[in-house]
Amino acid sequence: MAAAGAGAAGAADAAGAAPGTAGGTARQDAVAAARRIVVKVGSSSLTTAAGGLDADRVDALVDVLAAARDSEREVVLVSSGAIAAGLAPLGLERRPRDLARQQAAASVGQGLLIARYTASFARYGVRVGQVLMTSYDTSRRTHYRNAYRTLEQLLRMGALPVVNENDTVATDEIRFGDNDRLAALVAHLVRADLLVLLSDVDGLYDGDPATPGTSRVGEVAGPGDLTGIAIGSAGRAGVGTGGMVTKVEAARIATGAGIPVVLTSASRAADALAGRDTGTYFRPTGRRSRGRLLWLAHASAPRGALTLDDGAVRAVVERHTSLLAAGIAAVEGEFGAGDPVELRDTAGRAVARGLVNFDAKELPQLLGRSTRELARELGPAYEREVVHKDDLVVLQH
Known part of the structure; x- marks a missing residue:
């Protein structure tokens, strides 16, 4: 069976949504009603394959998010890219495998990442607030409440929170593992109305997008819609940790907590936030659960x-x-x-x-x-x- 979701951004131009899965009205209604939105962007959408931030890509994303705020929406950004941004400055040709060098790259790269966001959002008069988290910060009751209060206060004061895993101190025992899952949990934490997952992949496919006859899966109403689809893994750039597997898992966590999800490429972020038929729309399958118990189930090791x-x-x-x-x-x-x-x-x-x-x-x-x-x-x-x-x-x- 062919792996799904391993195609290039823009592949949907050649492959339309599967019959009956365009996600029209349900998607449009959910996106239009969303007042608080969590947007997650992956490393490959912000950096070059050699490491280092791509200022044009960051600015393009910020343009879309600033426009969303102008329409009286609240936005929380979960951004990967710290380790990838630190590679070139440290002379590393590729993402290191050992934890110590990953933490060193994150230490250098996180400052560069938040500085780039600060400068880019400043073009619109928007202040950003950096929030770095580990799973330890949210599985404990007091830490969970503190994380919620910080994010809530930033939003009330008109700032845009930029959330990332605290890779500089996270150990294997307290890591989220990928920012897709972190984004799903943050969406639950801040009681978001919508989660948008952005990467270099423009949606979930029912086969290898490079194979003729494969189609983009426009809507997933529940786990049964994924039967027979082999979920592919990493994107092309090789600077991140996630892949289609982690994105589908993040969608499962969020929709199980009553939050709709749109999965598409970063280049189509504006379409996703406008409710247009882009990427894959995952319908909510459950109701919101009690606060941090979702974190305990999915974030703690x-x-x-x-x-x-x-x-x-x-x-x-x-x-x-x-x-x-x-x-x-x-x-x-x-x-x-x-x-x-x-x-x-x-x-x-x-x-x-x-x-x-x-x-x-x-x-x-x-x-x-x-x-x-x-x-x-x-x-x-x-x-x-x-x-x-x-x-x-x-x-x-």
């Missing part, structure tokens, strides 16, 4: 695992209760209080994820014992849940 007995699995999954020590059969991994952990059934399947209230060294002595017993023997600090229901998200039913 578990630091360990707790195996639950059958009764605890039913209590957590079906009755949505907190997890108590009495229902835990085994502990795996090294983690501290407040870290995300995976909750598994006796067959080893992940059924939930949550933030644990005890570290891995404390838990073994607590297993299988009631909170009343623990409080009596170890003190009142132990009369509490191992994972509180407010810090827990069910992964499968």
Whole structure:
């Protein structure tokens, strides 16, 4: 089966939308009604293949976003490009694979990236605010609230937030992994009405766009519409981390939280924000979920695992209760209080994820014992849940 989505921007001129999937009225209505929009742009749309920012590309994107603000919309920009922008200044020919050099490139490139945006938006009298995030910043309750308040205040004060992963300090354990997923989560965080994913690919295709007879998928109403489509990977430039796989996954996260998504090329950003038939439109499939639980499900990397007995699995999954020590059969991994952990059934399947209230060294002595017993023997600090229901998200039913 041919890989989809690996074509050049502009391929849709030669290949029209699949029959019955143009996404006309639904797309137009959703885009027209959107007052708060998150726009994500990939590295390949802002930089040259050799590294370094392309000022003309940045200005072209800013022109579109400034016009959207003039129509009384609020815009949050999730921008990749920090590592790619830092390659040429550091004499690197390609994106390094090791984390240390990636962080060094990000340190140099992030300053160049935000300076370029600041200068470009200044042409329209628009101030920008830089917001750098890791998954740690949003899976914790207080950090999540702080991230929301910062973004909300920037918008209220008329600034345009420019969000990126904090690559200078992010480790493998606290990375989002790609900015497509970060954009979907930011859209949920700021309660956006629309998510627009921009890259060097002009939409999702039902095959290799270079093969005659393939068509752009104009609309995706649900997971069933993706059956039989092999999702291709990286774009041509080779300076980013994402590909069509991450974009479709980001669309799944956002639409599952009630947010419509448009996926198209950066060169067609104006068409996307006008509701025209460009790229692929993903219809919402779910409702908005509780705040940071979406982040806990999709942004956190578990630091360990707790195996639950059958009764605890039913209590957590079906009755949505907190997890108590009495229902835990085994502990795996090294983690501290407040870290995300995976909750598994006796067959080893992940059924939930949550933030644990005890570290891995404390838990073994607590297993299988009631909170009343623990409080009596170890003190009142132990009369509490191992994972509180407010810090827990069910992964499968």
